[in-house]
Amino acid sequence: MKPEPAMLRGLVRGVLSTRQDEIGCDECFEEVDRFVEMTLAGKNAAEAMPLVQDHLQRCRECREEFEALLAVLRGLS
Amino acid sequence: MTDRTNQEWLAELREPAEGGALSDLRSLLIRGLRHAMSDRPAVAEEDLEDFAQEAVLKVLTGLPSFRWESRFTTWAHKIAVHVAFTELRRRRWQDVSLEEITSAPDSDFIPERFADPAAGPEQLAVQEMVVRTLRQTIARDLTERQRQAMMAVLAGGMSLQETARRMGTNRNALYKVLHDARRRLKTNLLAKGLSAQDILAAFEPRGPE
Numbered sequence: 001m002k003p004e005p006a007m008l009r010g011l012v013r014g015v016l017s018t019r020q021d022e023i024g025c026d027e028c029f030e031e032v033d034r035f036v037e038m039t040l041a042g043k044n045a046a047e048a049m050p051l052v053q054d055h056l057q058r059c060r061e062c063r064e065e066f067e068a069l070l071a072v073l074r075g076l077s
Numbered sequence: 078m079t080d081r082t083n084q085e086w087l088a089e090l091r092e093p094a095e096g097g098a099l100s101d102l103r104s105l106l107i108r109g110l111r112h113a114m115s116d117r118p119a120v121a122e123e124d125l126e127d128f129a130q131e132a133v134l135k136v137l138t139g140l141p142s143f144r145w146e147s148r149f150t151t152w153a154h155k156i157a158v159h160v161a162f163t164e165l166r167r168r169r170w171q172d173v174s175l176e177e178i179t180s181a182p183d184s185d186f187i188p189e190r191f192a193d194p195a196a197g198p199e200q201l202a203v204q205e206m207v208v209r210t211l212r213q214t215i216a217r218d219l220t221e222r223q224r225q226a227m228m229a230v231l232a233g234g235m236s237l238q239e240t241a242r243r244m245g246t247n248r249n250a251l252y253k254v255l256h257d258a259r260r261r262l263k264t265n266l267l268a269k270g271l272s273a274q275d276i277l278a279a280f281e282p283r284g285p286e
């Protein structure tokens with residue numbers, strides 16, 4: 001594996017920003033439909049649901065699904 | 078045809094007849110997935126139909142867990158998107174084994190000698206401390222499972238879901254494994270006496286002097 005400064009920087013950031021109260025993928029999935037609806041309604045979902053926001057920033061797979069769900073609802077509206 | 082209230086959707090799906098709500102739901106999910114997959118030409122129309130079919134079944138069995146906190150259709154689309162991405166990740170990684178991605182020697186994914194050409198001498202000293210601490214923590218304090226997960230997901234860029242599958246667990250549980258690993262690494266880094274801010278500053282590209 002190549003020693004990439006960017007990889008190490010990302011790892012250090014991820015480690016140091018770790019919080020005790022992070023939620024997992026299951027809890028994020030439970031909440032994300034509400035999060036998406038708030039986002040589409042122009043409300044500040046990140047402020048209302050900070051743990052979901054935090055998880056979406058850390059977890060690529062939950063973020064992918066969140067973005068796809070946004071695309072679905074935008075596309076159908 | 079799909080302008081139902083949450084109550085109407087739930088009432089009709091609880092007594093599913095051929096056609097009606099069931100087939101409306103299925104075609105709604107297919108149309109939704111088309112938007113979700115518009116930038117993925119490799120996904121065929123039959124795939125979308127399969128994903129929607131599986132999602133409809135999950136929606137039906139999951140009806141009691143619908144929490145009335147969103148539109149019913151948003152909840153159903155969420156399930157369809159999850160089904161689709163789960164399968165696409167499985168396909169994307171199907172030829173990659175965990176061994177391939179984690180076979181490097183212990184903690185090797187953090188290079189022993191880390192040379193950041195952009196760093197000044199003080200930054201370099203902090204970077205060296207960080208690298209040393211991370212390597213020591215990984216080698217001494219993390220469990221084999223935590224180490225393996227970090228290596229596959231953080232260094233190897235492997236899918237969390239597919240790493241989890243290969244480790245005999247699921248994405249949620251593996252997230253927690255990584256969370257525990259990060260907490261340990263953070264504790265050990267901060268035990269060296271520098272603040273998080275000081276440490277992060279050593280990894281920022283230097284501004285003009």
Ligand SMILES: [Zn+2]
Pocket residue numbers: 024025026028055059060061062063252
């Ligand atoms: Zn997640």
